[in-house]
Amino acid sequence: MNEQEKRSPGNFIRQIIDQDLLEGKNAGRVHTRFPPEPNGYLHIGHAKSICLNFGIARDYAGGLCNLRFDDTNPHKENVEYVEAIMDDVRWLGFDWGDRLFYASHYFERLHDFAVELIKAGMAYVCDLDAEEVRAYRGTLTEPGKESPYRSRTVEENLDLFGRMRAGEFEDGARVLRARIDMASPNMNMRDPTLYRIRHGVVHHQTGEAWCIYPMYDFTHPISDALEGITHSLCTLEFEDHRPLYDWVLDNISIDCHPQQIEFSRLNLQYTVMSKRKLTQLVDDGYVSDWDDPRMPTIAGLRRRGYTPESIVEFCDRIGITKADNSVEMGILEACIREDLDSTAPRAMAVLHPLKVVIKNFPEGELEELDAPNHPKDEAMGKRKLLFTREIYIDQADFREEAPRKYKRLVSGGEVRLRNAYVIRCDRVIKDAAGEIIELHCSYDPATLGANPEGRKVKGVVHWVSASHGVRAEVRLYDRLFRHPAPDQDKSVASFLEHLNPDCLHTLSHAMVEPSLADAVPGARFQFEREGYFCVDSKESSPDRLVFNRTVTLRDSWARIERQGG
RNA sequence: UGGGGCGUCGCCAAGCGGUAAGGCACAGGGUUUUGAUCCCUGCAUGCGCAGGUUCGAAUCCUGCCGCCCCAGCCA
Numbered sequence: 251m252n253e254q255e256k257r258s259p260g261n262f263i264r265q266i267i268d269q270d271l272l273e274g275k276n277a278g279r280v281h282t283r284f285p286p287e288p289n290g291y292l293h294i295g296h297a298k299s300i301c302l303n304f305g306i307a308r309d310y311a312g313g314l315c316n317l318r319f320d321d322t323n324p325h326k327e328n329v330e331y332v333e334a335i336m337d338d339v340r341w342l343g344f345d346w347g348d349r350l351f352y353a354s355h356y357f358e359r360l361h362d363f364a365v366e367l368i369k370a371g372m373a374y375v376c377d378l379d380a381e382e383v384r385a386y387r388g389t390l391t392e393p394g395k396e397s398p399y400r401s402r403t404v405e406e407n408l409d410l411f412g413r414m415r416a417g418e419f420e421d422g423a424r425v426l427r428a429r430i431d432m433a434s435p436n437m438n439m440r441d442p443t444l445y446r447i448r449h450g451v452v453h454h455q456t457g458e459a460w461c462i463y464p465m466y467d468f469t470h471p472i473s474d475a476l477e478g479i480t481h482s483l484c485t486l487e488f489e490d491h492r493p494l495y496d497w498v499l500d501n502i503s504i505d506c507h508p509q510q511i512e513f514s515r516l517n518l519q520y521t522v523m524s525k526r527k528l529t530q531l532v533d534d535g536y537v538s539d540w541d542d543p544r545m546p547t548i549a550g551l552r553r554r555g556y557t558p559e560s561i562v563e564f565c566d567r568i569g570i571t572k573a574d575n576s577v578e579m580g581i582l583e584a585c586i587r588e589d590l591d592s593t594a595p596r597a598m599a600v601l602h603p604l605k606v607v608i609k610n611f612p613e614g615e616l617e618e619l620d621a622p623n624h625p626k627d628e629a630m631g632k633r634k635l636l637f638t639r640e641i642y643i644d645q646a647d648f649r650e651e652a653p654r655k656y657k658r659l660v661s662g663g664e665v666r667l668r669n670a671y672v673i674r675c676d677r678v679i680k681d682a683a684g685e686i687i688e689l690h691c692s693y694d695p696a697t698l699g700a701n702p703e704g705r706k707v708k709g710v711v712h713w714v715s716a717s718h719g720v721r722a723e724v725r726l727y728d729r730l731f732r733h734p735a736p737d738q739d740k741s742v743a744s745f746l747e748h749l750n751p752d753c754l755h756t757l758s759h760a761m762v763e764p765s766l767a768d769a770v771p772g773a774r775f776q777f778e779r780e781g782y783f784c785v786d787s788k789e790s791s792p793d794r795l796v797f798n799r800t801v802t803l804r805d806s807w808a809r810i811e812r813q814g815g
Numbered sequence: 816u817g818g819g820g821c822g823u824c825g826c827c828a829a830g831c832g833g834u835a836a837g838g839c840a841c842a843g844g845g846u847u848u849u850g851a852u853c854c855c856u857g858c859a860u861g862c863g864c865a866g867g868u869u870c871g872a873a874u875c876c877u878g879c880c881g882c883c884c885c886a887g888c889c890a
Contacts, residue, residue: 446888
């Protein structure tokens with residue numbers, strides 16, 4: 251079947267591209283790129299950028315999007331990240347074809363452009379150390395001072411830069427700087443560093459071939475131009491860098507000049523998005539790894555049970571603008587609920603088992619019942635349920651006395667067992683401590699697929715056969731932080747103080763219906779009346795099933811209860 | 816306080832001089848063997864504020880106010 255590809259909604263960047271096309275710019279080409287630094291895992295904020303860049307390539311005729319690793323700072327980068335990033339982009343459903351690039355593969359050409367700048371008197375080798383450079387740079391309100399090395403001759407600069415490359419100088423001894431304007435009101439234009447010396451690091455791509463590494467501001471515009479990028483999309487904090495981006499391309503001999511356009515980065519409530527903080531959560535063990543289901547990483551969301559479609563939909567819904575934003579988790583959750591509601595097969599799982607003995611159902615007897623896998627989509631088929639004398643229901647579905655509006659099982663009351671019979675609670679069994687340990691009930695054999703005669707039974711509860719159910723571990727996740735903007739609160743010493751101590755509840759005695767016994771890692775289900783769950787892709791096995799709760803169902807009862815019933 | 820940006824409903828976001836889209840959330844109601852889904856209904860006389868231009872302004876002009884980013888040999 252040839253499905254209609256979905257187009258993303260318009261935004262100001264697409265308007266610019268439309269206009270460019272109208273004016274015949276770039277010979278009608280549209281070419282973007284997604285340029286992550288491989289120094290960590292991708293997060294939902296990157297997904298926004300991926301959807302923007304690859305989405306534009308998808309929606310414009312002849313559009314292309316490159317994947318390029320911005321790997322100019324070997325210190326923090328490694329191949330694990332490179333591979334994880336490629337996995338994540340692919341998983342989201344995007345394809346860079348044969349256009350996989352590394353900024354580091356341009357090192358030789360970058361070097362040649364640097365030499366060109368030196369020869370043109372536009373760059374010089376500076377011997378000031380880091381602290382001196384800072385002091386010379388001036389402040390936001392005062393102009394900087396020119397470096398005493400600023401007027402070195404071209405010959406001297408060429409010689410020194412060559413010796414930097416040859417490894418004659420130690421880390422930090424010298425840098426190559428652009429010669430622009432120390433009095434510029436834009437700090438980025440006050441003779442920015444172009445190259446620094448880094449000995450003793452093995453670059454994941456170039457090994458030990460280089461001991462000088464180009465800076466982002468020098469590398470990025472050239473990499474874009476070399477790849478024929480037409481629109482270089484980045485986040486707002488690079489707005490001040492645009493004059494430098496343009497300066498670099500205006501002062502070297504290169505015939506391509508991409509247009510840099512900035513948009514606001516995603517801020518998602520109740521989590522953090524900075525790579526430094528995510529790295530800290532992993533390194534200090536606050537979460538199990540980058541793919542911990544509580545992490546806002548693509549890998550974490552995937553393991554949590556999010557679908558790529560739901561994340562792409564989320565990115566479409568939040569849009570692209572230049573306004574600072576603080577997006578509610580509710581939007582992300584609505585996206586995954588919408589997707590899973592139509593695609594996830596239903597199943598029953600009892601999270602907090604309470605034994606129910608159906609006294610008028612024969613001991614040892616087994617009744618097979620049919621249950622649809624989806625209430626609306628018959629094509630999803632049906633499965634067998636095993637009804638037995640002893641079953642489990644959830645502790646939350648029984649109360650000795652009913653609060654207002656409560657419509658589940660109460661002493662002496664009736665309730666519908668989902669896909670099965672109506673039962674009545676005849677007796678409540680407690681232990682010495684007064685804890686309810688068992689319910690004695692009776693079922694009405696006339697209520698299978700039919701409403702009982704002469705009375706209305708409002709409640710429906712899910713259940714699992716006690717003898718045939720399968721024990722499983724269920725992990726209930728909640729927001730990682732209890733503060734909507736944990737990294738913005740200046741009143742605490744660290745964002746870690748806002749970590750939510752209840753972000754993970756592990757239930758090791760849950761019981762799931764027998765049909766789930768052979769559920770494969772990653773498989774997603776709706777556990778009826780509970781939420782959407784997936785089989786953990788890392789730790790679940792046939793003899794020890796582990797389910798992750800992706801998201802709860804909307805729960806209007808919880809709201810009623812909260813408001814005092 | 817220099818420079819660069821941004822302010823439209825609780826959140827996101829259309830709007831581009833012709834009289835405030837949509838989504839999420841929220842509140843009511845209907846259907847329902849998931850308190851789910853689905854379906855109705857409601858939800859900005861007003862677009863940061865104040866002036867001005869215009870027959871007409873969220874859109875243009877002026878002046879304020881507020882928020883974000885920039886002083887890495889990070890990206």
